[in-house]
Amino acid sequence: MSKQTKLNIGLFGFGVVGESLWQVLQNNTSLNAQISKVCIKHPEKERNAPKELFTANPYEVLSDDSINVLVELIDDANAAYDIVSSALKSGKAVVSANKKMIAEHLPELLALQKEFDAPFLYEAACCASIPVIRNLEEYYDNDLLRSISGIVNGSTNYILTKIAEEGLDFTQALKQAQEKGFAESNPTLDIEGTDALNKLTILLVHAYGVVSHPSELTYTGIHHLEEHDAQYAREKGYEIKLVAHAHKLDNGKIAAFVFPQFLQKDNSLFHVKNEYNGMIIESGLADKQFFNGKGAGGFPTASAVISDLSALRYNYRYEYKKLYNQSPSKLTNDFYLRIYVSTGPDDPIPANFFERIDEWSGNDARTYVVGVVHFSKLVRDTWWKQKGTSVVLLPDAFVTPIVKTQLKNIEELFPV
Ligand SMILES: NC(=O)C1=CN([C@@H]2O[C@H](COP(=O)(O)OP(=O)(O)OC[C@H]3O[C@@H](n4cnc5c(N)ncnc54)[C@H](OP(=O)(O)O)[C@@H]3O)[C@@H](O)[C@H]2O)C=CC1
Numbered sequence: 001m002s003k004q005t006k007l008n009i010g011l012f013g014f015g016v017v018g019e020s021l022w023q024v025l026q027n028n029t030s031l032n033a034q035i036s037k038v039c040i041k042h043p044e045k046e047r048n049a050p051k052e053l054f055t056a057n058p059y060e061v062l063s064d065d066s067i068n069v070l071v072e073l074i075d076d077a078n079a080a081y082d083i084v085s086s087a088l089k090s091g092k093a094v095v096s097a098n099k100k101m102i103a104e105h106l107p108e109l110l111a112l113q114k115e116f117d118a119p120f121l122y123e124a125a126c127c128a129s130i131p132v133i134r135n136l137e138e139y140y141d142n143d144l145l146r147s148i149s150g151i152v153n154g155s156t157n158y159i160l161t162k163i164a165e166e167g168l169d170f171t172q173a174l175k176q177a178q179e180k181g182f183a184e185s186n187p188t189l190d191i192e193g194t195d196a197l198n199k200l201t202i203l204l205v206h207a208y209g210v211v212s213h214p215s216e217l218t219y220t221g222i223h224h225l226e227e228h229d230a231q232y233a234r235e236k237g238y239e240i241k242l243v244a245h246a247h248k249l250d251n252g253k254i255a256a257f258v259f260p261q262f263l264q265k266d267n268s269l270f271h272v273k274n275e276y277n278g279m280i281i282e283s284g285l286a287d288k289q290f291f292n293g294k295g296a297g298g299f300p301t302a303s304a305v306i307s308d309l310s311a312l313r314y315n316y317r318y319e320y321k322k323l324y325n326q327s328p329s330k331l332t333n334d335f336y337l338r339i340y341v342s343t344g345p346d347d348p349i350p351a352n353f354f355e356r357i358d359e360w361s362g363n364d365a366r367t368y369v370v371g372v373v374h375f376s377k378l379v380r381d382t383w384w385k386q387k388g389t390s391v392v393l394l395p396d397a398f399v400t401p402i403v404k405t406q407l408k409n410i411e412e413l414f415p416v
């Protein structure tokens with residue numbers, strides 16, 4: 001695409017993000033871009049844009065040869081995959097924000113980009129306004145990338161902030177996140193951690209060349225956190241945040257997961273509030289770098305879409321350097337984490353779950369244990385995912401190697 005070519009955009013979706021994009025482009029002349037058709041699902045809805053712009057027939061957009069860029073901003077991952085793959089096959093450039101669709105179809109989308117040589121950009125899909133994908137792809141190319149850890153979901157961060165700072169209950173805080181356009185149309189994706197997991201899946205390919213499916217990664221959200229967990233955090237001076245991690249271990253393999261985590265003041269993520277996201281990128285030569293910005297909402301997300309549209313002008317596309325030009329890393333479950341587990345009286349922690357126990361407390365209503373667990377046990381077991389049980393990472397979660405001589409046995413602590 002030449003710098004002079006007008007971007008003639010076919011837009012799918014006119015919700016929180018789609019409408020924001022439309023509004024921004026109404027007042028932007030420097031991009032030389034216009035939205036010429038918008039495909040939506042419910043033609044009967046009132047829209048804040050001229051009626052003739054809209055269609056409910058996707059083929060009106062997909063088969064229009066004058067449309068050279070397709071922007072996909074819908075909330076249905078299956079339909080989005082059909083739309084995006086069809087557009088790539090016809091050689092259109094595609095911009096998307098749909099992390100669920102991208103994470104669930106990474107191998108197919110990589111293959112389509114190769115076969116049809118069409119650009120596919122999706123900066124808005126991870127951390128909305130923070131340019132994290134392009135930085136991982138370009139800047140951290142030949143540096144030793146040790147880890148990425150971040151708050152990548154704005155809604156859960158908003159909910160946790162409102163509960164901790166304004167005393168809102170979970171339902172009220174979630175309702176606000178929905179009203180402000182931060183939450184997914186199915187908000188269980190946010191609160192159960194799936195949205196963060198989808199983003200981590202995407203980040204893994206740009207950070208380490210790991211092509212995975214979200215179902216391969218272990219995660220949980222904030223839905224099982226209880227007042228006892230918040231109280232533990234307050235007593236220790238911690239904040240609880242939902243954090244996605246990908247760490248390169250000494251053997252070169254990658255530990256990747258999403259869990260709530262207790263954070264101390266000295267961690268930059270501690271200070272990330274409301275719908276903001278934060279990402280710490282740690283590299284061998286530069287040490288820690290911190291990115292902070294709005295991670296949800298119409299205009300912050302539209303800003304990343306605009307940046308992708310602008311990048312199409314200079315023929316930018318992801319090269320997937322770590323995957324194609326370097327040796328891609330592999331995932332591993334062979335490492336230890338220091339975690340806090342809190343359970344009710346009817347849900348005992350299985351014997352031998354912990355390798356080492358550092359702290360515990362129990363009464364008739366609740367027991368919590370802080371200790372070291374081999375990650376493979378979290379992957380294999382499902383008991384900790386039930387309602388009434390919460391698992392939270394400690395601030396310095398990675399523990400290697402484990403000192404076996406300090407082991408305490410859980411049966412000694414809680415004799416039956
Ligand atoms: N909101 C945010 O902060 C962020 C959202 N995203 C992602 O951006 C995308 C859009 O999110 P958001 O704007 O919040 O979602 P909304 O729920 O606000 O809007 C969804 C839009 O998609 C349309 N739609 C649904 N299915 C179809 C279909 N099959 N064909 C055509 N249109 C369809 C709906 O049409 P209709 O209006 O007729 O119902 C609606 O206009 C999602 O993938 C989301 O994960 C990414 C980053 C941040």
Ligand SMILES: N[C@@H](CC=O)C(=O)O
Pocket residue numbers: 125127128152153154155156182183184190195295296297
């Ligand atoms: N629902 C998502 C929207 C942005 O990706 C979030 O809350 O982060």
